[in-house]
Amino acid sequence: MDEIRAQGARGVWGFTMVHRSTLLGVVLGLALVAPSAASAQVDPNAGPPLYPDIVEALPAQLQIQKAQQRDILRFTTVHLNVGAGPLQVRGGGQIAPCVIDGIAYDQCTVSTQQILDAQRRVAAEQPAGTALFHPQHNHWHQGAVALFDLRTTLDDPSTALANGVKITFCFVDVVFIGDPGTRKDHPVNYGECNGDLQGLDPLWGDSYHQSTPLQELDVTAVADGVYYLTHTADPENHWAESNEGNNFAWVKVRLFTQGGNRKVSILDHSPCAPVPAVCDVGGNP
Ligand SMILES: [Ca+2]
Ligand SMILES: [Ca+2]
Secondary structure, eight states, X not given: OHHHHHHHHHHHHSOOEEOHHHHHHHHHHHTTSOOOSTTTTOOTTXXXXXXXXXXXXXXXXXEEEEETTEEEEEEEEEEEEOSSSOEEEEOOSSEEEXXXXXXXXXXXXXXXXXXXXXXXXXXXEEEEEEEEEETTTTXXXXXXXXXXXXXXXXXXXXXXXXXXXXEEEOOOOOEEOSOGGGGGXXXXXXXXXXXXXXXXXXXXXXXXXXXXXXXXXXXXTSOSEEEEEEEEESTTOOSOOSOSSXXXXXXXXXXEEETTEEEEEXXXXXXXXXXXXXXXXXXXX
């Protein structure tokens, strides 16, 4: 499923990352267009909003691939929603041209996060960054979903030796992380990328296998040694969450050379919290 989704995204979009500067340009451009539909869906009878809480699973399934004389560190990423409510995002309503990485696209839009109540009525809405739209496929990609880097000092992002892109994804419920016995109580509410409504339900994870384009960092110029591979969810804080302080996960790794090939091994990792699935769902041994 992931690979199909990735190929579709790659083939349709041809771009799945957004640099900070260009994303800012997109947002500024779209600000000229009045948000017409943004608040139309709030239900005046809705109860208290239930916020999502997105956390990152440990970077998983690490591997260094040789590709066109480059050493590419690949990894699997999983976003988990451990909050009380879904992360629900709508695109559309304010479509405008944008330029990303110097390439002009006809249709981009701002995204709107919808916070639901216990009956899944829309209790609140807020702007949630930028989405990119392909009209033939009716398919939105949310911008700046995750940020990866490889750094020498865990607490100092300025020590990153490979980093700099923010990945755009569409959201779907892929892997259930709750008690398997309760699975029937948690239907898939977000099952497709092909629509203007995307999301991640509580106790569901959205997985991006290491074979997915851009699940990678170029470590050709990074010397053998010990580093931290870090994943940050929602790096520009587009989504309101019940906990904004738990979106960071890391593995401590050793890069080494064996038989002429670059290798990677995991030495340590961030805590398996707030749910054990943070350490299990990505597939690390
Ligand atoms: Ca969070
Ligand atoms: Ca957030």
